[in-house]
Amino acid sequence: MKEKNSTVIKAMTILELFKKHHTLSLQKLVTLTGSPKTTIYRMVLSLEETGFLRRNASGEYELGFAFLEYGQLVKSRLDVRRTAYPIMQRLKNELGEAVNLIVREGHEAIYVEKVETDKPVRVYTGIGKTAPLYAGACPRILLAYMPESERSEYLEHVDLVPIASGTVTDRHTLEHILQESKQNGFTISHSELHDDSSAIGAPIFDYEGEVYAAISIVGPERRFRNSDSLPLLIEKVKQAAVEISTSIGWNK
Secondary structure: OOOOOHHHHHHHHHHHHOOOOOOEOHHHHHHHHOOOHHHHHHHHHHHHHOOOEEEOOOOOEEEOHHHHHHHHHHHHHHHHHHHHHHHHHHHHHHHOOEEEEEEEEOOEEEEEEEEOOOOOOOOOOOOOOEEEOOOOHHHHHHHHOOOHHHHHHHHHHOOOOOOOOOOOOOHHHHHHHHHHHHHHOOEEEEOOOOOOEEEEEEEEEOOOOOEEEEEEEEEEHHHOOOOOOHHHHHHHHHHHHHHHHHHOOOOO
């Protein structure tokens, strides 16, 4: 049996009560949970401090704005996945390469959707996996479009650890690539997250014109080194990114 965190369970027990009650006083929380008042008081203070509960004008507790923030994040991610999937499927059919969709999670990129290739040689990245923002085409395009001050702070503190043989670990080189990527609207990586694999990534904009997600095609490096086919691959990825962006409200 998996070990459970009693503090988390107690916090969730309190929050569950607000599914049926709009507001609750401290004493009512004590009565409904059957827990000591001191225990509930400490838990409520922690939930209030983190924004999951708030006190109203009457001094009673209600759900805090943190739920609105997290709820909006979940909704946005579900929306972009739902919108992007058929476009990703079409892109895979047109180019024959795997297609990834990622969003930013703090200082990492998280893969939220993928369409696998039918070709014999595959590059495996899974939904839910993470990658640092500095490595790989899809994560790096998010970094390229990050606000300048935030990006500079990130680059000052991040350790550019090599992940595969082609990972960019020199800061000045990375900064040049980021500048070029933003100017061109796409980026290419070779053997940065996995040896002998390449990717082309492009940004997805939300209705406010902010980069929220990114799409990429990924496959064996030898298929991305062909100078004759590369322009078509780049154009197709950029077009897919624009189509997804437009579908979620972006107005170029």
